[in-house]
Amino acid sequence: MSKTRIYWTLQITGWTVLVMYEYLLYSAEYGFDSNYFFTSLANILLGITLTHLYRLVIRRWNWTALPMPRLVFRVGLSVLVLGVIMTAVNVPLDKAVLAENLVNHPFLFWGYFSGWCKNLLAWILSYTVYHYVEQNRLADLDKIMLKTSMREAEAKVLRSQLNPHFTFNALNSIRALVMENPAKAQQSITQLSNILRNSLLADRRKTVDLREELKTVEDYLELEKVRYEDRLQYRLEADPTTLYWQVPPMMLQTLVENGIKHGVSKVMGGGFLEVSTELEEQLLLIRIRNTGTLGTTDSGGVGLLNTAERLSILYGKYASFRILQEKENVVCAEVRMPMLTDGLHRFSGEVAPSTQEES
Incomplete structure (x- = not known):
C-alpha cells in the first residue's frame, strides 16, 4: 500500500x-x-x-x-x-x-x-x-x-591509473627489438596492447577475475624482462581455488610495478619478484615478494596509497594491506580481502595505508 x-x-x-x-x-x-x-x-x-x-x-x-x-x-x-x-x-x-x-x-x-x-x-x-x-x-x-x-x-580514477613511464620504457624496448628480434617485438606489442586495454577498461569495472589480473601481471613482467633481461627473475604461483576470486582491476599490477621500480631496479645486479595467492581463513591472501629494502627513499608511496584506498572503497574494514621487510633484502606486500558481495558496499571502514614505502 x-x-x-x-x-x-x-x-x-x-x-x-x-x-x-x-x-x-x-x-x-x-x-x-x-x-x-x-x-x-x-x-x-x-x-x-x-x-x-x-x-x-x-x-x-x-x-x-x-x-x-x-x-x-x-x-x-x-x-x-x-x-x-x-x-x-x-x-x-x-x-x-x-x-x-x-x-x-x-x-x-x-x-x-x-x-x-x-x-x-x-x-x-x-x-x-x-x-x-x-x-x-x-x-x-x-x-x-x-x-x-x-x-x-x-x-574510477584510481582504477585507471597506469604509470606513463612504463608505457614510454616499453615502447623504447620494443623499438630496439624490431630489428633484432621481430617475433619478440610482435609479441611485446601484443602484451602492451593487452595491458593498455585492461587499463582503459578498469574504470568501467569494479572487480575482475584474479586469473585475468594475473595475465595482465604476466604481460607486464614479460615486457619488463625485455628491458631488464637477466636482471629480473620472476615467478607466479596461484592456488587454483583463487583464480576466479574477484579483485580490483590493475591493483596487483600496481603492486608488482612498485616492487620492480623501487626494489629490483635499485639493486645493481637486479633481483627477483614473486607473486603468490592462496585462501586463508575465508580470505584471499596475495603476497608480492621482491628484492629490496624499506625506508631508504621517499618514492613509491603513490602506488601503495592507491592500493590501500581502493581496498577501503570496495571492502571497508574487511580488507587489509601491509608492506614489510620480510628478510634482510626481501620486501613483502600482503593483501587480504574477502569475497566481494553487495552487502560489503553498505559498510564503511578504514584500511590504513602503510606508512612505510618500498625502496
Whole structure:
C-alpha cells in the first residue's frame, strides 16, 4: 500500500473513531439524537480538512527542516489556531442542537477548546514527528548516495591509473627489438596492447577475475624482462581455488610495478619478484615478494596509497594491506580481502595505508 493510501486510511479511520466514540458516549447518557449525529459527521469532515491543511502547510514550507525551537513554536501555534476553529464551529452547532444539555456549562467555550486542542495536539505531534524522522532519514540517505558517488568517482580514477613511464620504457624496448628480434617485438606489442586495454577498461569495472589480473601481471613482467633481461627473475604461483576470486582491476599490477621500480631496479645486479595467492581463513591472501629494502627513499608511496584506498572503497574494514621487510633484502606486500558481495558496499571502514614505502 502506498504512503498516500495509508495516510488517507488513517485520516478517515482516526477521525471517524474519535468523533463517533464521543457521539456514542453522548448517546449512552442522553439518548439517540439524529441532529447530533449529523453534527458528528460534520466534525469528522472538519477534522480531516483542517489536519490535511496542516499537512500541506508543513510540507509546503518544509517546517521539519527548521531549528527545533522554531518548529515547536509553529506546532504550538497550529494547535491553538486549529483548536479555535474547531471550537468556533462546534459551539454554535451544539447550542442549537443540544441547548437543554448545555445550559449549565458556563465555561462552554474553554471546555470545547481544551478538548479539541488535546485531540489536535495528538494528531499534529504524531504527524510532525513522523515527517521529521522521515525527512532526516531521507537526508541521511542522500548523504550516503552522494558519498557513494564521490567514492565511486574516486575509485574510477584510481582504477585507471597506469604509470606513463612504463608505457614510454616499453615502447623504447620494443623499438630496439624490431630489428633484432621481430617475433619478440610482435609479441611485446601484443602484451602492451593487452595491458593498455585492461587499463582503459578498469574504470568501467569494479572487480575482475584474479586469473585475468594475473595475465595482465604476466604481460607486464614479460615486457619488463625485455628491458631488464637477466636482471629480473620472476615467478607466479596461484592456488587454483583463487583464480576466479574477484579483485580490483590493475591493483596487483600496481603492486608488482612498485616492487620492480623501487626494489629490483635499485639493486645493481637486479633481483627477483614473486607473486603468490592462496585462501586463508575465508580470505584471499596475495603476497608480492621482491628484492629490496624499506625506508631508504621517499618514492613509491603513490602506488601503495592507491592500493590501500581502493581496498577501503570496495571492502571497508574487511580488507587489509601491509608492506614489510620480510628478510634482510626481501620486501613483502600482503593483501587480504574477502569475497566481494553487495552487502560489503553498505559498510564503511578504514584500511590504513602503510606508512612505510618500498625502496
